[in-house]
């Protein structure tokens with residue numbers, strides 16, 4: 562019996578192929594990715610590191626790993642204590658490695674369950690805990706009709722509804738979920754609202770969904786927000802601040818691929834309160850650039 566079990570585990574071991582995440586920072590500022598394994602899943606070799614603008618790091622991920630990945634921004638080490646902390650996505654470890662700490666909201670999250678039900682990798686990008694930076698997952702070399710990029714390309718901080726903004730200095734650095742901001746069961750899908758029939762989209766969740774149609778905008782937003790690739794075949798490119806110009810040209814935005822497009826260009830022109838004062842101190846803003854290209858078609 563024990564021999565049979567050993568044989569079985571060896572064959573499972575041989576059959577399972579580890580995955581690779583390529584984490585790339587296209588932002589014009591430094592980011593510090595954080596990684597947290599789900600309960601009962603071993604931590605990855607790294608749980609946090611620094612990425613300069615333009616830098617990419619490949620990470621080996623064991624078969625059947627599940628957990629979440631996010632980006633921290635605006636991090637500093639305290640000059641006296643040496644304690645490391647971040648204005649967004651902080652994991653509370655006081656160090657670059659998160660060591661089992663999760664991200665403080667608001668934060669844009671990538672969630673993975675590799676080699677889950679039906680031998681599929683499941684992944685999604687979630688704004689249920691709010692938003693800090695644009696982030697897209699590009700599966701590469703995978704197969705399946707739902708094996709397409711997902712995420713949130715839009716720069717939402719300046720567009721963030723009043724009451725949800727997180728301001729640091731003069732910058733809006735993140736955008737809270739309505740659940741975090743108002744702690745109301747209706748927004749949190751808790752209590753009487755704790756099921757998909759009673760917890761419905763709200764004007765706040767709709768703000769996130771309009772801007773980022775493939776991302777989770779509230780807890781029961783499953784229908785358009787979960788993606789799958791056949792397990793063991795795909796590599797995943799996680800891009801922070803993905804280039805919008807390359808995405809516009811590509812088929813990645815094709816709504817047929819997933820029922821909804823990756824980028825909603827209609828949203829561009831409903832921009833509110835965009836301040837040009839913001840431009841020098843903050844990265845390239847998608848709404849601004851899209852509005853410009855739209856205008857230029859008339860000139």
Ligand SMILES: *[C@@H]1O[C@H](CO)[C@@H](O)[C@H](O)[C@H]1NC(C)=O
Pocket residue numbers: 770771772774821822825826827828831
């Ligand atoms: C795009 O945004 C507009 C509002 O800005 C919304 O009416 C429309 O439904 C959105 N499209 C998608 C696919 O989410």
